[in-house]
Amino acid sequence: xxxxxxxxxxxxxxxxxxxxxxxxxxxxxxxxxxxxxxxxxxxxxxxxxxxxxxxxxxxxxxxxxxxxxxxxxxxxxxxxxxxxxxxxxxxxxxxxxxxxxxxxxxxxxxxxxxxxxxxxxxxxxxxxxxxxxxxxxxxxxxxxxxxxxxxxxxxxxxxxxxxxxxxxxxxxxxxxxxxxxxxxxxxxxxxxxxxxxxxxxxxxxxxxxxxxxxxxxxxxxxxxxxxxxxxxxxxxxxxxxxxxxxxxxxxxxxxxxxxxxxxxxxxxxxxxxxxxxxxxxxxxxxxxxxxxxxxxxxxxxxxxxxxxxxxxxxxxxxxxxxxxxxxxxxxx
Amino acid sequence: xxxxxxxxxxxxxxxxxxxxxxxxxxxxxxxxxxxxxxxxxxxxxxxxxxxxxxxxxxxxxxxxxxxxxxxxxxxxxxxxxxxxxxxxxxxxxxxxxxxxxxxxxxxxxxxxxxxxxxxxxxxxxxxxxxxxxxxxxxxxxxxxxxxxxxxxxxxxxxxxxxxxxxxxxxxxxxxxxxxxxxxxxxxxxxxxxxxxxxxxxxxxxxxxxxxxxxxxxxxxxxxxxxxxxxxxxxxxxxxxxxxxxxxxxxxxxxxxxxxxxxxxxxxxxxxxxxxxxxxxxxxxxxxxxxxxxxxxxxxxxxxxxxxxxxxxxxxxxxxxxxxxxxxxxxxx
Numbered sequence: 001x002x003x004x005x006x007x008x009x010x011x012x013x014x015x016x017x018x019x020x021x022x023x024x025x026x027x028x029x030x031x032x033x034x035x036x037x038x039x040x041x042x043x044x045x046x047x048x049x050x051x052x053x054x055x056x057x058x059x060x061x062x063x064x065x066x067x068x069x070x071x072x073x074x075x076x077x078x079x080x081x082x083x084x085x086x087x088x089x090x091x092x093x094x095x096x097x098x099x100x101x102x103x104x105x106x107x108x109x110x111x112x113x114x115x116x117x118x119x120x121x122x123x124x125x126x127x128x129x130x131x132x133x134x135x136x137x138x139x140x141x142x143x144x145x146x147x148x149x150x151x152x153x154x155x156x157x158x159x160x161x162x163x164x165x166x167x168x169x170x171x172x173x174x175x176x177x178x179x180x181x182x183x184x185x186x187x188x189x190x191x192x193x194x195x196x197x198x199x200x201x202x203x204x205x206x207x208x209x210x211x212x213x214x215x216x217x218x219x220x221x222x223x224x225x226x227x228x229x230x231x232x233x234x235x236x237x238x239x240x241x242x243x244x245x246x247x248x249x250x251x252x253x254x255x256x257x258x259x260x261x262x263x264x265x266x267x268x269x270x271x272x273x274x275x276x277x278x279x280x281x282x283x284x285x286x287x288x289x290x291x292x293x294x295x296x297x298x299x300x301x302x303x304x305x306x307x308x309x310x311x312x313x314x315x316x317x318x319x320x321x322x323x324x325x326x327x328x329x330x331x332x
Numbered sequence: 333x334x335x336x337x338x339x340x341x342x343x344x345x346x347x348x349x350x351x352x353x354x355x356x357x358x359x360x361x362x363x364x365x366x367x368x369x370x371x372x373x374x375x376x377x378x379x380x381x382x383x384x385x386x387x388x389x390x391x392x393x394x395x396x397x398x399x400x401x402x403x404x405x406x407x408x409x410x411x412x413x414x415x416x417x418x419x420x421x422x423x424x425x426x427x428x429x430x431x432x433x434x435x436x437x438x439x440x441x442x443x444x445x446x447x448x449x450x451x452x453x454x455x456x457x458x459x460x461x462x463x464x465x466x467x468x469x470x471x472x473x474x475x476x477x478x479x480x481x482x483x484x485x486x487x488x489x490x491x492x493x494x495x496x497x498x499x500x501x502x503x504x505x506x507x508x509x510x511x512x513x514x515x516x517x518x519x520x521x522x523x524x525x526x527x528x529x530x531x532x533x534x535x536x537x538x539x540x541x542x543x544x545x546x547x548x549x550x551x552x553x554x555x556x557x558x559x560x561x562x563x564x565x566x567x568x569x570x571x572x573x574x575x576x577x578x579x580x581x582x583x584x585x586x587x588x589x590x591x592x593x594x595x596x597x598x599x600x601x602x603x604x605x606x607x608x609x610x611x612x613x614x615x616x617x618x619x620x621x622x623x624x625x626x627x628x629x630x631x632x633x634x635x636x637x638x639x640x641x642x643x644x645x646x647x648x649x650x651x652x653x654x655x656x657x658x659x660x661x662x663x664x
Contacts, residue, residue: 135544136539136540136543136544136547137540138538138539138540141538141539141540142540144538146537146538146539146540146541147537147540147541147544147655148540148541148544149540149541149544149547149548149655151662170656173655173656175662176662177662205478205479206470206473206476206478207468207470207473207478207578207581207582207583208468208469208470208473208474208478208479208480208481208578209478209479209480209481210578210582211468211570211574211575211577211578211582212467212468212479212480212481212570212574214573214574214577215468215481215568215569215570215573215574215577218568218573219568219569233662233663234662236547236550236551236568237547237551237662237663238543238544238547238662241546241547241550241573242543242544242546242547243543245543245546245547245577245581246539246540246542246543249539249577249581250539250542250543251539323479323481323505324502324505330483330507330508330509330565330566330569330570331565331569
């Protein structure tokens with residue numbers, strides 16, 4: 001099937017997904033909110049800032065006009081940061097054909113409401129069908145055609161299978177799931193563990209402690225996500241474990257890089273400025289702590305990262321505390 | 333508690349554990365089967381071949397005489413390769429005080445019998461108490477004092493807790509478990525996935541496919557291990573997931589290095605010779621395939637690695653087949 005797709009958000013992930021869907025034979029428009037950014041992409045036919053070295057396919061249309069990005073599309077891909085999803089989905093919902101799926105590719109939780117992206121979309125654009133895509137997928141590797149496997153989730157299995165068929169291609173396998181909650185929470189929570197992994201690296205610690213952190217981090221993510229309605233198997237899958245492993249061990253992700261700067265002694269504000277990109281994990285940390293507390297669940301890694309981010313403790317003290325908790329059985 | 337410990341096997345892992353236990357205040361003897369090797373260690377007070385840069389503590393006694401290593405010990409640590417465990421445990425069982433725990437640190441499955449190391453020990457040395465230690469722990473990082481967390485398992489919880497107390501120290505945390513089967517199978521099976529990870533690397537593939545492989549690899553390890561009696565939570569813990577992540581993403585392990593050489597087109601025999609060390613994963617691959625078949629369980633990663641190792645398929649064809657299996661739901 002070839003369909004009309006509107007990819008909303010022209011950062012690295014939105015650009016990469018637009019390139020991929022174009023290659024899979026779809027009619028794709030990529031919308032960015034900043035006309036100057038879109039003009040630069042059009043002039044270079046490349047997103048040099050976010051996805052260097054990847055030529056934009058001839059068929060890919062760029063626009064800074066949301067109506068042009070949305071109208072007539074059979075599928076919308078939501079690739080704006082979580083802080084802008086509410087506004088963009090609200091406007092897109094008024095322009096889109098009712099029943100169009102909004103496939104969320106953002107990995108965050110909304111500030112204040114603590115809502116997942118599909119919850120935000122359902123609230124402000126009830127005529128759209130919310131769905132989520134997540135999994136171990138670096139924008140750069142997806143665009144390069146590295147074999148990548150992800151999960152697409154929607155409440156109804158037929159929707160998930162339709163999305164699976166639309167987004168899959170020779171180098172990009174999507175598994176279908178109905179666990180929207182698990183897929184979204186895995187993608188969001190893993191950024192918290194990634195910041196902790198960065199702290200470890202910034203402190204000069206090695207691979208043994210990193211592997212232990214990833215393991216304990218997955219337990220913690222799973223515990224909180226299951227309390228919020230996720231299927232634990234989703235957390236053990238590509239969009240949980242897989243994405244966690246990629247983010248904590250692959251080329252430095254934004255969140256891990258942020259943790260590394262802070263671990264090496266750089267203040268948060270300065271580290272965020274040096275990063276120059278949104279690090280979803282900062283907000284997600286606070287929200288994961290809050291969600292854990294609401295359900296009376298321990299979330300020591302999120303609490304440790306939150307303590308470091310608000311300056312209440314040093315990276316060294318926080319990591320030492322995590323590593324020296326009293327000896328107990330592993331699954332307690 | 334300070335106890336007398338005999339560490340049997342003076343390779344990198346045995347040497348590292350002996351150094352660690354010495355630092356924790358125990359009276360440790362390290363036995364190696366090759367008198368020339370032991371003499372070199374004694375002369376340098378360092379295991380230059382296997383664990384360079386780590387000084388052997390003054391209190392650590394070295395011996396090539398098994399009786400000296402075993403007699404009077406309250407704990408034996410089994411750190412010889414799986415192929416030699418039967419012979420060494422048989423001899424040690426005759427020399428040891430009845431009731432002494434044999435803490436297996438080897439990560440393999442016996443050729444022919446398909447037995448785990450503690451099964452071999454129970455068979456040939458019924459007076460010893462079999463137990464297992466496993467988890468994400470590079471010998472070099474443990475000796476350097478990097479914070480490391482592992483699992484020690486014994487059939488009886490009191491034995492596991494005693495071992496936990498004996499081996500733990502400021503930089504080395506051991507969790508106690510009664511799931512000996514899960515701890516041993518996780519440590520063994522992860523080497524099969526590590527060879528597959530090496531094949532990916534040798535073929536020039538990136539981090540997205542590696543993260544997918546780790547995720548699918550853990551599912552496959554868990555499926556086969558659970559059929560053999562393991563607790564799935566053990567596979568999701570430090571000795572399963574944790575060790576898998578370390579081996580597939582940390583500094584090149586032997587098994588991953590072997591896979592990388594083969595993936596880059598070097599023949600198996602030549603790769604094994606270049607490795608110069610035992611790669612437990614080669615034998616374990618064949619045994620994991622056989623165990624999966626016995627229980628009618630799919631083990632596509634182990635089958636793919638086995639096909640490459642016996643020359644029935646090329647690394648490229650095997651990896652392509654793994655990456656392009658038909659689209660299904662993730663947990664099927």
